[in-house]
Amino acid sequence: MIIKFSGRLNLNESLYSGQAFRWRAYDSWNYGILFGQIIKIRQRDNDLEFYSSSGCEEEIEPLLKRYLRLDDNLEKIYEEISKGVQIISSIQNYSGLRILDQEPWECMISFICSANSNIPRISKNIEDIANTFGEPLEMDGQLRRTFPSADVLADVSIEELRKLGLGFRAKYVSAAANMISEGAIDLYTLKESSYDEALESLVTVPGIGDKVGNCITLFSLNKLESFPVDVWIDRALREWYPKLIDKNLTRSKMRPWAQEFFGEYAGYANQYLFHGRRLQDKNTK
DNA sequence: AGCCAGGCCCTCC
DNA sequence: GGAGGGCCTGGC
DSSP states (O other): EEEEEOOOOOOOHHHHHSOSOOOOOOOOEEEETTEEOOOOOOOOTTTTEEEESSOOOOHHHHHHHHHHHSSSSSSHHHHOOOOSHHHHHHHTTTTTTOOOOOOOOHHHHHHHTTTOHHHHHHHHHHHHHHHHHOOOETTTEEEOOOOOHHHHHSSOOOOHHHHHTGGGGGHHHHHHHHHHHHTTTOHHHHHSOOHOOOHHHHHSSSOOOOOHHHHHHHHHSOOOOOOOOOOOHHHHHHOOTTTOOOOOOOOOHHHHHHHHHHHHHHHHHHHHHHHHHHHHHHHHH
């Protein structure tokens, strides 16, 4: 099935920029698990072609457009966040990179697993959790599994999770699963809540601090003003805005500063700062 | 070999 | 309130 859309999209950068961890490129397609099924998708200029393992493409189309945030007006967003030569350059380099609107539960576990880790390892952790506790799916001879629900993971011991290589994150994943399963937090309610309310609620989960919490609100709770500050964002802001940022500004104060500076689409600014700064390192190495 | 990776938590000041 | 150390594990 073909999806027509207007505006810029760089599907590849959007799927593989470290927002989501279950996409795999194979044979000119990108295979991922969304809405409880395997989806394969590819881009050709201004249309997208996709198929699902369930065969219900008509039902999937609006969900997929939402996942890719195709209704975000990138031209307007770029205009708002173009503050500084480096971010403008990064916007040109990664033009069409969109924030994804993911399933909150899987997103939450993915970023709990991201602490002191790296993208290949996070991907492996998430895939291993699915392969061990998820339901089987098949498409084009590829075998994948759904990401298990909170109820399922709540019944898994910390020791079992540790065996998957989660390390010290295992206890956090377990605690999060229990909190969601017991209804201490309702992620779908948070989707309708304000950014402040959602973040305040998320950081009550052990293993979720300000950075991880902001990843979850940005990538799955529709809060584009989110601004996760990690080491790369820290470097980018200090190096690229030295006149504006006090040397002694701590990370916790850096977030509100950036949200004020970049405005309601600070989350988009964050993505372009992040990738711009990482690219700079790669090029000088 | 040792250090770091898209942090968080706890302790101590 | 904020700096510093510890934490699982894999990769370079």
